[in-house]
Amino acid sequence: MTEPLLSIRDLVTEFSTPDGVVHAVDGVSYDVFPGETVGVVGESGSGKSVTVMSILRLIPEPPGRIARGEIMLEGRNLLELDDDELRAVRGKDIAMVFQDPMTSLNPVLTVGSQIAEAITTHDSKVNDAEARRRTVELLELVGVPNAAARFGQYPHEYSGGMRQRAMIAMAIANQPKILIADEPTTALDVTIQAQVLNVLAKAQKETNAGTILITHDLGVIAEMADRVVVMYGGRVVETGTVDDIFHNPTHPYTLGLLSSLPRSDRQLERLEPIPGQPPSLINLPKGCAFHPRCRMSAGRDVCRTEVPELVQLGEGRASACHFHEELPEEIARIEAAMGLEFGADEQEGE
Amino acid sequence: MLTYALRRTLISIPIIILATFLTFGIISISGDPLQEIRQLPNITQEQIDNVRESRGLDDPVTVQYLRWVENIAQGSFGEYMISPRAIWPDIQRVLGNTMQLVIAAEIIAFVLAVFLGVMSAKRQYSLFDYTTTTISFIGYSFPSFLFALFLQVAVVQIFVRTGVRIFPIGNLSSANPGTGLSFLIDRIWHLILPMASLAIFSVASYSRYMRASMLEVINSDYVRTARAKGLPERTITTRHAMRNALIPTLTVAALSFGTLLGGTIIIETVFGLDGMGRYFFQQLGRRDPYPLMAWLTIVAIVIVIFNLIADLLYGYLDPRIRYD
Ligand SMILES: Nc1ncnc2c1ncn2[C@@H]1O[C@H](COP(=O)(O)OP(=O)(O)O)[C@@H](O)[C@H]1O
Ligand code: SF4
Ligand SMILES: [Mg+2]
Numbered sequence: 001m002t003e004p005l006l007s008i009r010d011l012v013t014e015f016s017t018p019d020g021v022v023h024a025v026d027g028v029s030y031d032v033f034p035g036e037t038v039g040v041v042g043e044s045g046s047g048k049s050v051t052v053m054s055i056l057r058l059i060p061e062p063p064g065r066i067a068r069g070e071i072m073l074e075g076r077n078l079l080e081l082d083d084d085e086l087r088a089v090r091g092k093d094i095a096m097v098f099q100d101p102m103t104s105l106n107p108v109l110t111v112g113s114q115i116a117e118a119i120t121t122h123d124s125k126v127n128d129a130e131a132r133r134r135t136v137e138l139l140e141l142v143g144v145p146n147a148a149a150r151f152g153q154y155p156h157e158y159s160g161g162m163r164q165r166a167m168i169a170m171a172i173a174n175q176p177k178i179l180i181a182d183e184p185t186t187a188l189d190v191t192i193q194a195q196v197l198n199v200l201a202k203a204q205k206e207t208n209a210g211t212i213l214i215t216h217d218l219g220v221i222a223e224m225a226d227r228v229v230v231m232y233g234g235r236v237v238e239t240g241t242v243d244d245i246f247h248n249p250t251h252p253y254t255l256g257l258l259s260s261l262p263r264s265d266r267q268l269e270r271l272e273p274i275p276g277q278p279p280s281l282i283n284l285p286k287g288c289a290f291h292p293r294c295r296m297s298a299g300r301d302v303c304r305t306e307v308p309e310l311v312q313l314g315e316g317r318a319s320a321c322h323f324h325e326e327l328p329e330e331i332a333r334i335e336a337a338m339g340l341e342f343g344a345d346e347q348e349g350e
Numbered sequence: 351m352l353t354y355a356l357r358r359t360l361i362s363i364p365i366i367i368l369a370t371f372l373t374f375g376i377i378s379i380s381g382d383p384l385q386e387i388r389q390l391p392n393i394t395q396e397q398i399d400n401v402r403e404s405r406g407l408d409d410p411v412t413v414q415y416l417r418w419v420e421n422i423a424q425g426s427f428g429e430y431m432i433s434p435r436a437i438w439p440d441i442q443r444v445l446g447n448t449m450q451l452v453i454a455a456e457i458i459a460f461v462l463a464v465f466l467g468v469m470s471a472k473r474q475y476s477l478f479d480y481t482t483t484t485i486s487f488i489g490y491s492f493p494s495f496l497f498a499l500f501l502q503v504a505v506v507q508i509f510v511r512t513g514v515r516i517f518p519i520g521n522l523s524s525a526n527p528g529t530g531l532s533f534l535i536d537r538i539w540h541l542i543l544p545m546a547s548l549a550i551f552s553v554a555s556y557s558r559y560m561r562a563s564m565l566e567v568i569n570s571d572y573v574r575t576a577r578a579k580g581l582p583e584r585t586i587t588t589r590h591a592m593r594n595a596l597i598p599t600l601t602v603a604a605l606s607f608g609t610l611l612g613g614t615i616i617i618e619t620v621f622g623l624d625g626m627g628r629y630f631f632q633q634l635g636r637r638d639p640y641p642l643m644a645w646l647t648i649v650a651i652v653i654v655i656f657n658l659i660a661d662l663l664y665g666y667l668d669p670r671i672r673y674d
Contacts, residue, residue, distance in 0.1 A: 091579035095579075
């Protein structure tokens with residue numbers, strides 16, 4: 001493979017709270033290559049958002065603190081940039097689409113002016129008329145009808161889906177190298193989620209940006225992502241291509257996520273949901289953070305005492321399970337029990 | 351927007367009528383309007399009866415009130431009981447003086463409060479924040495007349511010790527204020543201490559509002575979006591955060607204008623300024639209902655106007671509010 005465009009290395013981000021230190025991100029590493037889409041999955045609270053917020057240092061400090069790690073973008077460590085250098089990266093090299101389009105736009109400024117300022121702040125040579133023209137083009141690109149007229153409208157005059165389109169337009173305004181979308185459709189009505197995802201895919205194609213797509217919807221991953229990063233308890237527990245993850249997961253947590261997916265061949269039952277609750281990030285379970293919920297551990301000591309390293313299993317493939325080589329047996333067991341084949345569903349869809 | 355303003359004005363007319371009627375009734379039953387006349391030396395019972403009859407003081411309150419309204423409809427607030435002198439010119443003069451004082455105090459208080467609120471919020475829990483918080487609470491709870499007296503004492507002490515008169519401690523103008531620019535400078539010089547005394551409470555209260563709403567806005571999603579875009583911190587603060595945080599603060603400030611007017615009663619008396627507040631204080635002791643009514647009516651109208659301004663400002667600053 002080519003060089004990664006963006007490398008997150010051993011990132012540690014913590015929050016001091018009255019209850020104790022929240023280890024939101026605990027040694028996370030993953031890469032984004034040019035033009036690819038990396039899907040990040042994991043239950044809510046697993047540190048997906050804090051990881052990407054740390055990339056642009058958007059963590060509120062205090063209470064947050066990036067304690068350790070590197071964020072390398074084309075040979076530069078973003079965590080070492082001064083304020084002006086960081087500002088030049090934000091919204092230019094790396095742009096973000098946030099989860100809630102209802103609150104992510106400023107209610108007292110027109111949507112158009114908020115997109116236009118993303119352009120002018122990075123290029124002082126662009127005058128207002130030019131910025132306006134380009135904004136209207138962007139709004140057209142993301143499918144906002146009547147774009148010229150809607151330039152001057154306020155966010156409350158846009159529907160949720162239209163606002164998220166506007167956010168996407170803002171994000172791609174400067175042809176970013178990295179596009180980060182943090183659960184871009186979670187807050188939207190189910191009926192328009194697919195449309196907005198299509199717009200996102202189109203926007204990515206247009207800019208050829210390496211994309212980080214956070215979602216808890218494995219269906220979205222199957223459709224949009226090239227590679228997958230699975231997070232649990234503030235750590236990466238598995239990485240692999242979409243094919244790998246869906247057909248040959250190498251971590252019991254991934255397998256659990258797949259098993260709890262509603263499927264067209266067994267439609268009504270949500271089979272084998274992962275038992276128990278996501279872990280507390282203040283007191284993470286010792287050893288493998290997943291062990292209290294893991295069927296495969298079967299009470300083995302090493303799971304409770306030793307944190308499993310994220311071991312490379314092949315090109316772009318890694319797992320943080322002491323017993324990853326047992327996964328095929330476990331998959332076979334579940335497949336037999338459920339009478340289905342992993343990945344079959346997604347293949348049909350493609 | 352214009353129709354809205356018009357409608358709001360029309361709605362406030364019955365409110366003002368009701369308010370004036372109630373106060374007229376209360377003043378009528380609360381004392382003897384002829385008290386001052388009775389105390390004049392060499393006054394005869396006949397003269398007193400004459401006044402009573404010519405003023406219609408034996409008529410029912412409603413009739414007296416309607417007569418008063420009729421006067422207003424003719425553009426006059428009637429005459430003083432004790433001498434046939436029109437009230438309106440006096441009101442006009444003191445209203446003008448008070449407005450200079452109050453509007454200047456309000457503007458200065460607002461600008462200062464916005465600055466303090468923004469800086470406190472941006473450096474939450476810093477030394478600056480704690481200091482302004484403490485001073486605000488003192489300013490909030492400290493009686494303004496005491497503050498005024500302290501200022502006067504301080505200025506007098508400085509004068510006694512050094513012979514330098516930093517600020518005058520009374521009056522609106524010097525004996526020979528001159529005209530034009532020199533008059534203006536003389537006026538500002540005279541108004542600084544009363545303004546400070548009047549503004550301190552407002553600075554304290556508005557800056558708390560500004561700090562609170564600024565904190566809320568700074569942590570909002572759209573400020574995070576603005577930061578993620580790569581905007582400079584100054585633009586984020588002014589264009590994205592302050593514009594939103596100003597909305598509630600401006601509303602509070604406009605609605606508090608009545609409190610500020612109330613404050614003039616004490617401050618103008620302490621500084622001996624020829625304004626609405628001192629006028630009210632003087633007339634209150636004289637039991638003459640007409641100047642008091644004139645005062646209350648004017649104050650009610652001013653407050654209604656400022657409520658309307660608050661409303662229109664709100665709509666102007668927040669595009670989500672639409673008047674139709
Ligand atoms: N501002 C904050 N203060 C304290 N804790 C926070 C803050 N932001 C995030 N966290 C904590 O960090 C953890 C990870 O959060 P997040 O990355 O948002 O999870 P998700 O995977 O759902 O995106 C959560 O436990 C959350 O409570
Ligand atoms: S290390 Fe042990 S507890 Fe953790 S996932 Fe693997 S088997 Fe389960
Ligand atoms: Mg999240």
